[in-house]
Amino acid sequence: DKQYLLIPGPTPVPPTVFAAMSRPMFGHRSDDFAKMHKGIVEKMQKVFQTKNEVFVLTSSGTGAMEAAVSNVIKPGDKVLTLNGGKFGERWTKMAAKYGAVVDEYKYRWGSAADLKVIEEKLNSEPDYVAVFATHNETSTAVTNDIAGMGALVAKHKALLIVDTVSSLGAIEFKTDEWNVDIAATGSQKALMLPPGLGAITVSEKAWKVVEENKTPKFYFDLNACKKNIAKWNTPYTPNVTLFVGLDAALDMIMEEGLENVYARHTLLANGVRAAAKALGLELLADEGCRSDAVTAVLSPEGISAEDIRKVLKNDYQITFAGGQDDLKGKIFRIAHMGFADKMDMIIAIGALEMALAKVGYPVQLGQGVKALQEVFLGRN
Ligand code: PMP
Numbered sequence: 001d002k003q004y005l006l007i008p009g010p011t012p013v014p015p016t017v018f019a020a021m022s023r024p025m026f027g028h029r030s031d032d033f034a035k036m037h038k039g040i041v042e043k044m045q046k047v048f049q050t051k052n053e054v055f056v057l058t059s060s061g062t063g064a065m066e067a068a069v070s071n072v073i074k075p076g077d078k079v080l081t082l083n084g085g086k087f088g089e090r091w092t093k094m095a096a097k098y099g100a101v102v103d104e105y106k107y108r109w110g111s112a113a114d115l116k117v118i119e120e121k122l123n124s125e126p127d128y129v130a131v132f133a134t135h136n137e138t139s140t141a142v143t144n145d146i147a148g149m150g151a152l153v154a155k156h157k158a159l160l161i162v163d164t165v166s167s168l169g170a171i172e173f174k175t176d177e178w179n180v181d182i183a184a185t186g187s188q189k190a191l192m193l194p195p196g197l198g199a200i201t202v203s204e205k206a207w208k209v210v211e212e213n214k215t216p217k218f219y220f221d222l223n224a225c226k227k228n229i230a231k232w233n234t235p236y237t238p239n240v241t242l243f244v245g246l247d248a249a250l251d252m253i254m255e256e257g258l259e260n261v262y263a264r265h266t267l268l269a270n271g272v273r274a275a276a277k278a279l280g281l282e283l284l285a286d287e288g289c290r291s292d293a294v295t296a297v298l299s300p301e302g303i304s305a306e307d308i309r310k311v312l313k314n315d316y317q318i319t320f321a322g323g324q325d326d327l328k329g330k331i332f333r334i335a336h337m338g339f340a341d342k343m344d345m346i347i348a349i350g351a352l353e354m355a356l357a358k359v360g361y362p363v364q365l366g367q368g369v370k371a372l373q374e375v376f377l378g379r380n
Helices: 015-020 031-048 061-072 086-097 115-124 146-153 204-212 222-229 240-256 258-278 305-316 342-358 367-376
Strands: 004-006 053-057 078-083 101-106 128-134 159-163 182-186 198-202 294-298 318-320 331-335
Touching: 004 342, 015 240, 031 053, 031 240, 053 061, 053 222, 061 086, 061 159, 061 182, 061 198, 061 204, 061 222, 078 086, 078 115, 086 101, 086 128, 086 159, 101 115, 115 128, 115 146, 128 146, 146 159, 159 204, 198 204, 198 222, 204 222, 240 258, 258 294, 258 342, 258 367, 305 318, 305 331, 305 342, 318 331, 318 342, 331 342, 342 367
Parallel strands: 004 318, 078 101, 078 128, 128 159, 159 182
Antiparallel strands: 053 198, 182 198, 294 331
């Protein structure tokens, strides 16, 4: 059966990317690889809007996050983590595992981190080694104000370390302008690749900490990455095929143009939000911080989101994501990131209307699709 994947990662991979990945295998110490690697890094620097080094890692996004933590943190370091969802919580857990003394600022899942709280914390604790933030909190469909955080953290010795796993390539991210010291991302979301690659940027301010750091690590040693990238090498055998795919996906992004890529994500998000509203559904995320990459919709009173998801999958081969932890059953999430366009959303909302009807929600068929069409036609 034809399947429609609308989860926030892994996301659909463009046929041209898969086609590129059928390239016969070649060695990672070859000139061919070095040339491709150089091109990839240059394009990734454009997407990250940075002059900093970008290291592509053969790992999932969490590996890139762990590279950040294990190269910066030593036991006893004070850090601030911002937890507004599953992935902010991951920073907390990871930093604690590496022996950090974690001050966790927990904000309501569905809201954005309050800059005033961060400012107060930074002013009352001069010893933070790092602040760990999440640009796009996939679990709640909230986008945080990293520019605002960067302006605050830059005045302190702390490094700003940001998870961009579900935002890079969907929502504008300005590493240098926003004073982001380390940004970590993954391949299987807006970068339109299968899972299996991570990437990380490292600022000058961060290198001073990374170079001194003695925390045990081997595979994710950024100093080794730095040494190797001078010759466009990687320390160990990378996933050559995914690098080929990344090169092709970045070409697609460059061809569309970053501004157009972001505008497309905004349009799709506006459409899905309008459709939810037209169907009388509420969103989890507060207004003003709603993600352009994914939308979290609250299930109607008395109806489990899991029942809606089951109908979507069984009757229409459509996969939405559910909620995690306390949000399970309460929300469903529609991704509109990466290789996604208007007609994908028409399909998603059209099927959602039918699924809502089946689970007994008083839906007026066509209202959601109509709202989407109006947004797409620029009438709304
Ligand atoms: N951070 C965010 C914001 C994510 O959305 C994800 C993946 N859902 C991760 C981190 C973890 O990435 P991975 O599953 O690739 O390790």
